[in-house]
Amino acid sequence: MRVPLDHSGRVPGTIDVFFRELVHRNRKDDKGLGYLLFLQGGPGFEAARPTEASGWIKQASVYFRIILLDQRGTGRSTPITPDSLPRRGSPEEQAQYLKFFRADSIVRDAEMIRRATVPQNGSSGGRWSILGQSFGGFCCATYLSLAPEGLVEVLITGGIPPGIAQPCCADDVYRRTYRRVMQQNHKFYQRFPMDVENRIVKCLAEHPDGVLTPMGNKVTPRSFQLLGLQTLGFSHGFERLHYLLETAFDGDMLSHKFKKEFDSWMSWDTNPLYALLHESIYCQGAASNWETEFAKDFDAVALANAGQPVMFTGEMVFPWMFEDFAALRPLKEAAEIVAGDADWPALYDVRRLEENSVPVATATYYEDMFVDFELGQQTASHIKGIRQWITNEYLHCGIREAGVTIFEKLLNMVRGGILLR
Template structure:
């Protein structure tokens, strides 16, 4: 396993509460690296809010929620730089032309794959509904709105106009979201619009079968070798450790110098460490 370990003992609410903390950390790192983007991101968001509807080349609507959704890239190697270059292009278009060019719009569209991978969006929260009686009920959005009461950078989850008109707007950055799917995404992505009703039904559905048999996992006889990343924005490291203890026979390579996409970015190093786990013997 090369992307952490699933939180087999946790609810969707617990997962997103943990993940938002890492998302906030990545936002803080982003704005430390690119402090001038505090104003740029706000300017783009203000433009989108005032000019609505702004259409993208693929036919989707360019909303504030969709803009800040490119934070999905923040947890990957080079993600901060990728977002920064995108923000630069969008801000330059608005400054020079007062509209977003096809080139910038097309590049932006490619950052979040909901149009090309709609099932990813529709079923994403369902991976945390471990058994009957549990409905995801847009957990990421609910948890984010609660956190926004104490975290101004997330205030747009409660009210976009309020977030854009907050005091000292140039000093308060708008935070990007992470691997979170919100109801608003089903209004601005063309391929998701026809699935909106289905997504609502799935969000309310609470008769899921149990995904994990903890008793069986505790008796597991299949060797498990996993890479887990302390700075992972998509899989909470604390919950990954919890899972490693719950699954018998699990060996973990844990590091704080790689990100979630390390298998692509540092293939040889990740696989080398996993093969070492296989070859080593614990007392």
């Protein structure tokens, strides 16, 4: 679907937004099914490409026609890439373009799709249900703020947005998530104590300009620590990280296998929006100004030299990443402009959320490394009628790990099948 770049109409231009509709092939009659929009985590990642009816999709297809949206700038939705963004013009023009790729624009895209797709004469009266995972849950809260009239019900997994009443809560978010990341590091080393004596960081410290990977990225002590993003907050992540570290050396040098794996884990070349907008998704009228800086507890070289465990980081994005990663280097100036920009529109309407009438159910993960539990509870207190399933049984990836169970429970909660107690 062709949609405006700027839904307010102040900036001209259009982009394409792609969505995919799934219907279970074994259903004889799907005319009575409602519609469910899935909002992917991120920011900056396209919807999954399903190859079979499994997990939450299998369960959801019993009740819904499923809409998988490639959020603007991802997948087939006029993607922002390291090649395409510089073609937008100067760094200032690139930064201006990036301002239209946050949750508010995603929600307005979704409303255009809903009006064009969901029958007005159906049982839902043209409305649909939405399911948001992680950043997709942030988008759900924005949807409730901007266009609740389009919603039947809202399901959120690991994605209650923090600090919705703050001008920019990035600093608060990362101070708190650093603590959770530290806890996950300690758990990792408790499980794999043989990884504490970190020879890798000492080797990298001997190369001031970094060790180049096949893709031209620099493995440095600080970029090495980013491996925690893909591992520490997910089920089986400890094992994945340990097995990667096992392959680190070929003699006294970093192995080709390790460097190739490092490249594959760092998806900045295919999904740069995560790095470009990650802090700005928390801003409403204030600049983030690169709030994420290493604390002394994350000084990799100092820790390695002292024989202490090296701390891996989590979802944090750092300005030096636009130096260490080849695909991000051409985008550095635009990223700096975005980080210093304070002119961000509101993403949430607290008053409207406090008057909410749309049923909302969440799977809230107590030990979530990416979404701070306490900040999430502050937001939940503003959403009238929200029902939470608070659990430490799952980490941030619960929807992938136990999608059938989680989806069915949330649907029962939001529809009253599980009674209030």
